[in-house]
Amino acid sequence: MPDDAAPIDLFEHAACGLLLTDVSGNILRCNATLRAWLGYTGEDLAARRFPDLLTIGARVFHQTHLIPLLNMQESVAEVALDVRHRDGHTLPMLVNIARRRHGGEVLQEVAMMIVADRHKYEQELLKTRAELRDANERLSGADRAKDEFLATLAHELRNPLAPMHNVLQILAALKLPEPRVEWCLNILERQVGQMTHLVDDLLEISRIAEGKVVLRRESCELRAIVQAAVEAARPLIEAAGHSFSMTVTETPVWLDADPTRLIQVLQNLLNNAAKYTPQGGKIELIAGWEDSLAVIRIRDNGMGIAPHYLTRIFEKFSQVESARDRAQGGLGIGLALVRGLVELHGGTVQALSEGLGHGSEFVVRLPAFQKIQKAAPLAAAAGLERPRKILVVDDNVDIVESIAMLLEMRGHDVQTACDGETAIAQARGFGPEVVLLDIGLPDMDGYAVARAMRGEPWGKTLLLVAVTGWGQRQDKAAAAEAGFDHHLTKPLSLADLTRILG
Amino acid sequence: MTVQKRNNVQVAGSGARTLMFAHGFGCDQNMWRLMAPAYEARFKTIRFDLVGSGGSDLKAYDPKKYDSLHGYADDIIEIIDEFADGPVIFIGHSVSATIGMLAAIKAPERFGPQVMVGPSPCYINDGDYMGGFSRPDIDGLLETMDRNYLGWSSNMAPAIMGAPDQPELGVELTNSFCRTDPDIARHFARVTFLSDHRADVPKMPHPALILQCSDDLIAPQTVGRFLHQHMPESVLTVIDNVGHCPHLSAPSASARAMDDFFVQMGL
Numbered sequence: 001m002p003d004d005a006a007p008i009d010l011f012e013h014a015a016c017g018l019l020l021t022d023v024s025g026n027i028l029r030c031n032a033t034l035r036a037w038l039g040y041t042g043e044d045l046a047a048r049r050f051p052d053l054l055t056i057g058a059r060v061f062h063q064t065h066l067i068p069l070l071n072m073q074e075s076v077a078e079v080a081l082d083v084r085h086r087d088g089h090t091l092p093m094l095v096n097i098a099r100r101r102h103g104g105e106v107l108q109e110v111a112m113m114i115v116a117d118r119h120k121y122e123q124e125l126l127k128t129r130a131e132l133r134d135a136n137e138r139l140s141g142a143d144r145a146k147d148e149f150l151a152t153l154a155h156e157l158r159n160p161l162a163p164m165h166n167v168l169q170i171l172a173a174l175k176l177p178e179p180r181v182e183w184c185l186n187i188l189e190r191q192v193g194q195m196t197h198l199v200d201d202l203l204e205i206s207r208i209a210e211g212k213v214v215l216r217r218e219s220c221e222l223r224a225i226v227q228a229a230v231e232a233a234r235p236l237i238e239a240a241g242h243s244f245s246m247t248v249t250e251t252p253v254w255l256d257a258d259p260t261r262l263i264q265v266l267q268n269l270l271n272n273a274a275k276y277t278p279q280g281g282k283i284e285l286i287a288g289w290e291d292s293l294a295v296i297r298i299r300d301n302g303m304g305i306a307p308h309y310l311t312r313i314f315e316k317f318s319q320v321e322s323a324r325d326r327a328q329g330g331l332g333i334g335l336a337l338v339r340g341l342v343e344l345h346g347g348t349v350q351a352l353s354e355g356l357g358h359g360s361e362f363v364v365r366l367p368a369f370q371k372i373q374k375a376a377p378l379a380a381a382a383g384l385e386r387p388r389k390i391l392v393v394d395d396n397v398d399i400v401e402s403i404a405m406l407l408e409m410r411g412h413d414v415q416t417a418c419d420g421e422t423a424i425a426q427a428r429g430f431g432p433e434v435v436l437l438d439i440g441l442p443d444m445d446g447y448a449v450a451r452a453m454r455g456e457p458w459g460k461t462l463l464l465v466a467v468t469g470w471g472q473r474q475d476k477a478a479a480a481e482a483g484f485d486h487h488l489t490k491p492l493s494l495a496d497l498t499r500i501l502g
Numbered sequence: 503m504t505v506q507k508r509n510n511v512q513v514a515g516s517g518a519r520t521l522m523f524a525h526g527f528g529c530d531q532n533m534w535r536l537m538a539p540a541y542e543a544r545f546k547t548i549r550f551d552l553v554g555s556g557g558s559d560l561k562a563y564d565p566k567k568y569d570s571l572h573g574y575a576d577d578i579i580e581i582i583d584e585f586a587d588g589p590v591i592f593i594g595h596s597v598s599a600t601i602g603m604l605a606a607i608k609a610p611e612r613f614g615p616q617v618m619v620g621p622s623p624c625y626i627n628d629g630d631y632m633g634g635f636s637r638p639d640i641d642g643l644l645e646t647m648d649r650n651y652l653g654w655s656s657n658m659a660p661a662i663m664g665a666p667d668q669p670e671l672g673v674e675l676t677n678s679f680c681r682t683d684p685d686i687a688r689h690f691a692r693v694t695f696l697s698d699h700r701a702d703v704p705k706m707p708h709p710a711l712i713l714q715c716s717d718d719l720i721a722p723q724t725v726g727r728f729l730h731q732h733m734p735e736s737v738l739t740v741i742d743n744v745g746h747c748p749h750l751s752a753p754s755a756s757a758r759a760m761d762d763f764f765v766q767m768g769l
Binding site: 023024025049051055056057058059060061063064065067068071072079080081082119122126 | 526527528529532533535536596635639640641642643644645646647648649650695719720744745746747750751
């Protein structure tokens with residue numbers, strides 16, 4: 001241990017390189033450590049300026065970043081710079097600079113450390129980051145491709161379902177005397193319904209992922225939405241013998257929302273509650289106003305959710321949901337769809353459960369207000385329409401014929417066509433009041449057919465209905481522009497047709 | 503999004519004429535805080551951050567728009583429309599001097615005389631033109647930037663901001679000064695140092711003061727002379743300063759040169 005009073009040559013032989021420069025960077029002193037590291041003698045270095053020691057890239061960084069910082073805050077720390085050895089090779093260094101008054105003059109004290117190993121590690125880190133970014137890009141590319149594939153798949157699966165559904169309605173209407181036929185029809189109807197439901201969910205979830213779902217927002221009242229959802233879910237709840245209670249706040253709560261989508265969300269949650277609660281359970285719905293939000297809680301005393309699944313349960317194709325669903329037949333997308341739709345509304349959805357066997361609660365929170373607004377009527381009531389002359393145009397023969405038969409059974413006079421040319425020619429002779437027109441026809445697109453029909457003398461007052469597989473906004477805009485009065489999405493439902501023809 | 507929020511526009515001072523201060527590559531409007539206040543008694547002053555720098559809205563950084571200096575020039579015209587009364591006296595440092603020149607060519611009626619602090623229309627050497635840099639030099643800069651922004655993405659304040667002796671300054675500066683997203687900084691560096699606007703120089707529609715430092719790595723004297731030679735109504739003033747930021751290291755000499763120019767311009 002040296003004597004405290006003895007001078008220690010800490011500057012000259014410090015374990016780091018040390019420099020003293022004026023504010024312009026002219027080197028005034030340099031210690032032996034740095035001289036040795038850089039291959040200089042004292043005389044060499046004293047004639048130079050600090051930036052001269054740096055590579056050009058580091059010099060530019062020094063000028064554009066370090067000088068302003070030094071001027072503003074008098075010091076910089078932990079700056080990584082490449083420093084040039086006298087023989088030309090570069091040394092990665094870490095640099096601290098502080099400005100301090102020495103006598104009458106402000107000088108810069110510079111400490112430098114070689115960080116060769118650390119530099120290698122940083123290079124690794126940067127390389128890994130770049131690789132990670134590439135991998136992420138590839139993954140999201142694959143994810144997009146998957147979403148597109150699913151959307152196409154769901155779309156293609158929907159087409160055959162439409163005529164199947166129509167034929168079932170026809171068979172049911174025929175009321176065949178054989179009792180086993182009714183049993184068969186019930187099964188087929190349920191299964192086709194279930195399949196339609198799955199395909200719709202799949203289509204919906206992939207469209208949310210692709211950002212293609214557009215909300216049709218309007219002012220709507222919470223109570224009306226809740227009631228509609230409960231009505232839709234009631235058959236499932238009652239079939240399972242659950243008791244159901246509902247509490248909705250007295251003061252109206254208004255939402256700027258797409259009522260169809262919100263009903264879908266709540267119905268989905270109620271169906272889940274019914275599905276995952278053993279026969280004869282209890283389901284409760286509480287809707288109200290909390291912290292300036294519309295809050296809907298759906299509780300059951302069913303099988304519950306394990307704590308570590310509570311957040312993952314909303315992930316698309318989550319294994320949790322799949323496992324829960326497997327017994328019931330499902331894709332594990334119901335809750336992902338719920339979350340997607342709620343988030344599109346700017347809301348949140350949360351799952352709560354005390355654990356397996358302790359029931360669950362799903363909480364939906366949505367932006368809302370309590371100001372009184374004029375209510376928009378929900379879907380119009382269905383009823384029997386007056387008989388009309390209807391032309392059905394679609395390139396899928398099964399669809400055309402089944403729709404035609406359904407409409408005929410409701411008393412309409414129906415003709416069919418499978419391409420645009422035929423449709424126009426046929427309409428000239430037939431003089432339809434209504435044309436249901438597929439947009440994707442083999443010879444010309446439906447918009448052209450619509451414009452041609454509107455040009456005919458009988459076409460002015462025609463009720464023109466576009467039917468497409470994709471209910472997108474741009475399709476609707478194009479349909480309106482071509483002269484269509486309505487736009488429907490496949491598969492056509494009897495309710496849609498009744499609404500338009502009513 | 504408002505222009506104010508996008509560019510973190512700060513208005514101060516009062517006067518019949520408006521001075522607009524634009525920072526260069528590597529920093530933000532704080533660069534002007536030694537100089538701008540001196541003008542607030544006579545002028546209305548506008549300071550702002552280029553999108554991607556300082557307190558600007560990083561979400562507004564559209565790599566396509568800012569893939570050339572014209573994107574920034576368009577922003578400046580929008581800021582003038584919203585915040586200035588009448589033509590502005592534009593004071594641009596480094597790359598912003600070029601951006602100001604491009605904006606003045608696009609919309610001459612919104613500008614008066616300009617002050618270009620350490621300008622360069624082209625940083626890369628090209629034949630007889632000595633911009634001062636080669637392409638590998640710029641790659642070296644990008645590499646240095648990458649290394650010094652390592653901490654950014656983990657939400658640590660970049661280490662370069664450390665101010666060990668002045669923690670009270672450190673807080674403020676750590677959060678605002680020279681800080682930006684590394685990907686944006688990298689792109690901005692590339693756009694800045696690979697830009698070539700030599701062909702625009704003769705189109706400058708207004709008088710300009712070229713404030714040249716005697717010893718500036720980023721904008722060497724050859725570049726100042728090139729600009730003076732090709733810009734119709736330019737005044738070249740060389741001030742004795744080592745470095746690229748005379749407004750920080752030689753604020754009074756810079757202010758004197760500007761004031762002389764303003765007198766010449768009758769301002």
